[in-house]
Amino acid sequence: MTAAAHSTVAFDGRFARELTEMAIPWQAETAPDPRLLVLNEPLAAELGLDAAYLRDPDGVRLLIGNLVPSGATPVAQAYTGHQFGWLAPRLGDGRALLLGEITDASGHLHDVHLKGSGRTPFARGGDGLAAVGPMLREFIVSEAMHALGIPTTRSLAVVATGRQVLRETLLPGAVLTRIASSHLRVGSFQYARATGETNLLRRLADHAIARHYPGAAEAEQPYLALFQAVVAAQASLVAQWMLVGFVHGVMNTDNMTISGETIDYGPCAFLDIFDPAAVYSSIDETGRYSYRNQPVMAEWNLTRLAESLLPLFDNEQERAVDLAQESLAAFRRQYSAAWSAGMAAKLGLPDGLDDDVASPLVDEVLSLLQQGRVDHTLFFRSLSAFARGDTGPARSLLPDPSAFEAWAERWSALGPDADAMDRVNPAYIPRNHLVEEALAAATGGDLEPLGRLLDAVTQPYDERPGLERYAAGAPGDFGAYRTFCGT
Ligand code: AMP
Ligand code: MG
Numbered sequence: 001m002t003a004a005a006h007s008t009v010a011f012d013g014r015f016a017r018e019l020t021e022m023a024i025p026w027q028a029e030t031a032p033d034p035r036l037l038v039l040n041e042p043l044a045a046e047l048g049l050d051a052a053y054l055r056d057p058d059g060v061r062l063l064i065g066n067l068v069p070s071g072a073t074p075v076a077q078a079y080t081g082h083q084f085g086w087l088a089p090r091l092g093d094g095r096a097l098l099l100g101e102i103t104d105a106s107g108h109l110h111d112v113h114l115k116g117s118g119r120t121p122f123a124r125g126g127d128g129l130a131a132v133g134p135m136l137r138e139f140i141v142s143e144a145m146h147a148l149g150i151p152t153t154r155s156l157a158v159v160a161t162g163r164q165v166l167r168e169t170l171l172p173g174a175v176l177t178r179i180a181s182s183h184l185r186v187g188s189f190q191y192a193r194a195t196g197e198t199n200l201l202r203r204l205a206d207h208a209i210a211r212h213y214p215g216a217a218e219a220e221q222p223y224l225a226l227f228q229a230v231v232a233a234q235a236s237l238v239a240q241w242m243l244v245g246f247v248h249g250v251m252n253t254d255n256m257t258i259s260g261e262t263i264d265y266g267p268c269a270f271l272d273i274f275d276p277a278a279v280y281s282s283i284d285e286t287g288r289y290s291y292r293n294q295p296v297m298a299e300w301n302l303t304r305l306a307e308s309l310l311p312l313f314d315n316e317q318e319r320a321v322d323l324a325q326e327s328l329a330a331f332r333r334q335y336s337a338a339w340s341a342g343m344a345a346k347l348g349l350p351d352g353l354d355d356d357v358a359s360p361l362v363d364e365v366l367s368l369l370q371q372g373r374v375d376h377t378l379f380f381r382s383l384s385a386f387a388r389g390d391t392g393p394a395r396s397l398l399p400d401p402s403a404f405e406a407w408a409e410r411w412s413a414l415g416p417d418a419d420a421m422d423r424v425n426p427a428y429i430p431r432n433h434l435v436e437e438a439l440a441a442a443t444g445g446d447l448e449p450l451g452r453l454l455d456a457v458t459q460p461y462d463e464r465p466g467l468e469r470y471a472a473g474a475p476g477d478f479g480a481y482r483t484f485c486g487t
Helices: 004-009 014-018 040-046 051-055 056-062 132-148 187-193 199-213 214-218 222-244 291-313 319-345 355-370 378-388 392-397 400-413 418-422 432-443 450-455
Strands: 023-025 035-039 074-079 081-083 086-088 096-103 108-117 154-167 170-180
Touching: 014 096, 014 199, 035 051, 035 132, 040 051, 051 187, 051 392, 056 154, 081 096, 081 187, 086 187, 108 154, 132 154, 132 170, 132 432, 132 450, 154 400, 154 450, 170 432, 187 291, 199 214, 199 222, 214 222, 222 291, 222 319, 291 319, 319 418, 355 400, 378 392, 378 400, 392 400, 400 432, 432 450
Parallel strands: none
Antiparallel strands: 023 074, 035 154, 074 096, 081 086, 096 108, 108 170, 154 170
16 A cells, blocks of 8 residues: 555645634654554544555554644644633643544545644643553543444544553553544633634634534524534433443533534443442542533533623623523423433333323332442343343342332333334443453553454444353442543
8 A cells, every 4th residue: 555545535624724723733743663553444434544554654654643644734722621610721732633634425524633642832741642541441432432322533543652651650652543523622612712802703613513513504693503503412412421321520611522422531431330429530529520410510511602602692791691591491401301212212112102101110210220239231231131021130130129020010011112122222331340451451462352342342232142241240349440531
């Protein structure tokens, strides 16, 4: 393969060109000894990138920004962030670059982004680097989310740089090549608003509308329509997280996209036992981003987005605030509707079932799971077997079978659709103990466990013989799980 092989895909620098005030042209640090650890071939194909070229030395250099394709203008993006509620006005890409945008065969634009590519002017005290473990972790979890059907940024590749990264110990460094429909965040709008330049804010909003919600351009109030579209996308997204038991862990405003894609997999994890108060992040001392708080935190972030957009809603502040509040009020309705519909699907309930019947069934089963400290994923998957007459697996998960029997009798009487349940209740999620096992092996140079885990979680609904240990719950000695961000 020649270096021209990638040129069938043209790179653009649209964000860099249209929003120069928010883009600092920058170069990735040169990696001393780049080595491709994992390449997402199906994603490369979707994007029209030649996988064979990407495996070549030049392709690997392109994946980490050491070979800049023509048309690309690598930039560090500026954004603000409310981090755990505290405002950091000038956050930005401290260890990442937007390499450029590419257009896929169906005309959709995608950001190609490098995470761990070296210090930028936004690095503050950080080293600008990332370690192999956390970048593979983002690869696994983001690809699992995609396979679950949940909107997310994607992972194209992880390349080991050959540079050591100092954390608690010295660790091998890596760059993640991340694909997103854009990297526009709530924090991008906070940044534009804080400059006081309404013109910049408007250009950013126009850019967001063109990329994500072109229909909003036709609305009577395009910027209000943009806001409403983001509210709807986030209500749907967070409902999907809750339904699958995903805890993002660091829902700061810089980690919430305008597109409605999940972004920035740091201290995230999936629930094992169903515990609404679950927190996995080592730095989330107050439980701000616990499992159950996620809808409230999403709404909090959307309020910050609304505040940022106010000057575009109406010249008169009071009128602008009214419009924002009306639109924001939709979040709770949309979230509840998405969550209720999703829970009904998880239970295989017939369409159009009266809410007076469905609601108590949902509430009661969740309280059984919580009281019994039952594995969330295993339970819902075992319910379809129960519906087919194999009642043992579900029964065995509950410490108080009699309360469950009473519930199951009412539920079974509604004729749940077991096949439909298997299409929404995954058998395989990136379980914390399996992720840790794969990362430890990969950090030591053995990529086999990573490959096997990826194989399981990228077809999460398709239960396959031989993968039993990937469907099983955490071993009893695994203990309380903690993850760390900024690594
Ligand atoms: P995150 O928690 O990954 O969303 O990052 C929050 C902010 O810290 C962003 O501005 C990152 O670019 C920055 N950051 C995280 N880790 C590093 C690092 N090792 N070096 C420089 N900046 C970093
Ligand atoms: Mg971030």
